[in-house]
Amino acid sequence: MSIFKEIISYVVIILVVVLIRVFIVTPVKVDGSSMFPTLKDNDILVLKKFDKSIDRFDVVVINYKKDKLVKRVIGLPGDTIQIKITHVGSNVVSRILINGEELDEEYGYEPIRDGGIASSEIKLGDDEYFVMGDNRNNSSDSRILGVFNKKDIKGVSNFRLFPFSGFGKFE
Numbered sequence: 001m002s003i004f005k006e007i008i009s010y011v012v013i014i015l016v017v018v019l020i021r022v023f024i025v026t027p028v029k030v031d032g033s034s035m036f037p038t039l040k041d042n043d044i045l046v047l048k049k050f051d052k053s054i055d056r057f058d059v060v061v062i063n064y065k066k067d068k069l070v071k072r073v074i075g076l077p078g079d080t081i082q083i084k085i086t087h088v089g090s091n092v093v094s095r096i097l098i099n100g101e102e103l104d105e106e107y108g109y110e111p112i113r114d115g116g117i118a119s120s121e122i123k124l125g126d127d128e129y130f131v132m133g134d135n136r137n138n139s140s141d142s143r144i145l146g147v148f149n150k151k152d153i154k155g156v157s158n159f160r161l162f163p164f165s166g167f168g169k170f171e
Contacts, residue, residue, distance in 0.1 A: 034133030075130030116143025
């Protein structure tokens, strides 16, 4: 009878771990440099699946075809997005406009060189999000791939698990 109890305890432990991973949190690996300097290639994040609220500037994981994209939310449902780029001599000045007002943010690694589909105004639908990588000129994001529906967003992450040198919360 003790072997049966031992087997049952292992089954319960495995079941709990699987349920936590499927419904609550799961690790996600950053692939590429599109979120530099906030996140780096091969960083391991904790994805919160239980929290379905998505706010501007949240880092989210999106299912795109067979890939998992890690991006920052810039535009929320109902927003109008436009990226304006101005060349001043050899300098580039870029501005992200949300509902006609300049977005005050410090996540972009450098001025945006290509506004993509957001070079003209885009009005987001009731369930649509506009996302960008922090490394704006080295990111396949909504400017290229289009807007994403909430169902494509698997969760929000703000905690780095690995490497240990960057362990902990990030913004």
